[in-house]
Amino acid sequence: MLSNIDKASRISFVNNEFLPHQNCMVHIEDRGFQFADGVYEVILFKNNKLIDADAHLSRLDRSLSGLKIINNFSKEFLIDVAVKLFKYNDLKEGTIYLQITRGCTARFPSIPKDIQPTIVATVSSLKEINETEFNNGYTAIIEPDLRWHRCNLKTTSLIASSLVNQKAKDMGFDDAIMFREELDITEASYANVFMVDNDHNLITRQADNLVLCGITRNRMIELAKINNIKVQERLFKIKDLLQAKEIFLTSSSLIIRPVVKVNYQNNDYQIFNGQVGDIAKRLRQYYQDFINS
Numbered sequence: 001m002l003s004n005i006d007k008a009s010r011i012s013f014v015n016n017e018f019l020p021h022q023n024c025m026v027h028i029e030d031r032g033f034q035f036a037d038g039v040y041e042v043i044l045f046k047n048n049k050l051i052d053a054d055a056h057l058s059r060l061d062r063s064l065s066g067l068k069i070i071n072n073f074s075k076e077f078l079i080d081v082a083v084k085l086f087k088y089n090d091l092k093e094g095t096i097y098l099q100i101t102r103g104c105t106a107r108f109p110s111i112p113k114d115i116q117p118t119i120v121a122t123v124s125s126l127k128e129i130n131e132t133e134f135n136n137g138y139t140a141i142i143e144p145d146l147r148w149h150r151c152n153l154k155t156t157s158l159i160a161s162s163l164v165n166q167k168a169k170d171m172g173f174d175d176a177i178m179f180r181e182e183l184d185i186t187e188a189s190y191a192n193v194f195m196v197d198n199d200h201n202l203i204t205r206q207a208d209n210l211v212l213c214g215i216t217r218n219r220m221i222e223l224a225k226i227n228n229i230k231v232q233e234r235l236f237k238i239k240d241l242l243q244a245k246e247i248f249l250t251s252s253s254l255i256i257r258p259v260v261k262v263n264y265q266n267n268d269y270q271i272f273n274g275q276v277g278d279i280a281k282r283l284r285q286y287y288q289d290f291i292n293s
Contacts, residue, residue, distance in 0.1 A: 011088040013081055013121040018088060021122070030118050031111075032101025036157040038118075039063035040099040044252050045086050046126070046291050047093070051252070053079055055215045059154060060098070066153040069102050070117055085123045094126045095253050099156060129257060134284065137260030137276050138174040138249075142238060143167065145178035145186045145210070152209045165189035173263060175249065183238045186210050188249045191257070192217040195236060196246035196279050203240075206233040216250045216287075223286040229279060242269050246277030256284045 010021040031037035041060045044051040057075045064071045082096045103115040147160040164176040168189070176189045185205060187193050192214040194204045202224050207213040224231050241247060247259040258276040262269050 011085060012123075013085060013119070015119060018084065024120065024122075026101075026118055026120065027104040029107060030101055030104045031115075032099070032118060032156060034107055035102075036155065036159075037067070037069075038099055038101030038156040039067060039069070039154050040097060040156055041154060042252050043082065043096050043098070044126070044255075044291075045082070045091070045094050045096060045123070050079060050082055050096075051291050052215050052219060053082075055218065056252075059213075059215065060100070063153045063155065064100060066150065067102070067155065068111075069100065070115075071100075072117060073100070073119060081121055082123075085121060089123050091123055091125060094124050096121060096123045101156070126253075129254070134258065135276055137258045137274065139172075139261040139263070140175045140177045140188065140247075140249075140259050141168045141171055141173050142241070142262055142264040143176045143178055145180050147178075150209055151186070151212055152207070154212055161189040171263065175257075175259075177241070177247075177249075177259075177262065179238055180210060184235045185238065185241055187212065191249035191251040191254055193241075194220070194246075194248050194250065195241055195244040196277060197240070198243070198245060199230075200245070200279070201230045201232050202279060203232045203234065203236050205235060214250060214252075216252050216255065219290065220250050220256070220283055220287065223283060223290060224279075227282065227286060229282070238264060245272050246280055247271050248277075248280045248283075255287060256280060 011018050012021045012024045014024045026033065039060060041056045043053060043056045057078055061071055085096060098121045101118045103117045105112050105115050143164050168176040177193055178186050180186055185193055192204060194202060196202055204217065205211050221231050249257045249259060258280040260271050260274045260276065
């Protein structure tokens with residue numbers, strides 16, 4: 001209940017309380033703060049519903065399990081928190097950021113067994129890519145992937161992603177696409193990577209420990225297959241990316257973002273003569289139809 005809260009305030013959620021955003025705090029010895037010992041999800045809210053909520057919350061549970069963090073929160077509870085936050089903030093659409101950390105304890109590498117997790121949630125308005133931005137396309141640099149080897153867990157340890165994203169911005173690009181040993185593409189700083197080859201195959205890296213298996217990624221694969229677009233989940237290399245007919249990125253907040261220029265080793269490469277490809281356009285429409293259904 002919000003009886004003592006100014007209805008004009010931005011409202012967030014911390015440890016079972018809805019509070020004015022400026023009053024939301026966690027302890028300085030919370031392991032999320034000191035160790036990045038936590039996980040998170042970002043879920044799209046549109047047409048008065050959370051998009052793919054069950055899949056997001058199942059992944060949240062897998063991430064918590066992977067870090068051996070106690071999950072005291074049912075899916076029903078988390079959905080209720082999300083819906084109330086959008087209501088209390090008078091948002092008809094947007095995204096919810098939901099984070100669960102291991103909790104608060106004295107700063108030691110080892111972890112007490114009785115520690116209780118910390119949960120926080122905030123909602124934000126949605127900045128959708130408009131038609132002009134989509135058709136103009138986006139740009140990306142190609143950089144080494146310096147993250148840890150459990151990227152399949154959606155943890156709050158994001159400094160490597162943040163630094164490579166900032167490098168892209170400093171160079172005048174929108175994002176960074178990363179690669180590992182043998183020049184295999186993994187993902188972008190905060191999104192999955194798709195490419196279309198000259199045989200019109202839609203290709204993205206298979207799910208493994210070096211990429212986060214995105215919920216929007218999975219939905220795009222399903223929509224592609226339903227609409228007779230050939231899909232391959234496999235490794236692909238930088239040279240394949242540079243020769244692609246299309247490249248695009250997907251995430252819950254970006255949805256789909258076509259890439260028309262990449263930079264690798266200080267050389268610029270136009271993708272498909274700098275034009276947004278047909279498959280990206282089709283999948284964008286299929287996804288819009290899905291969330292409007």
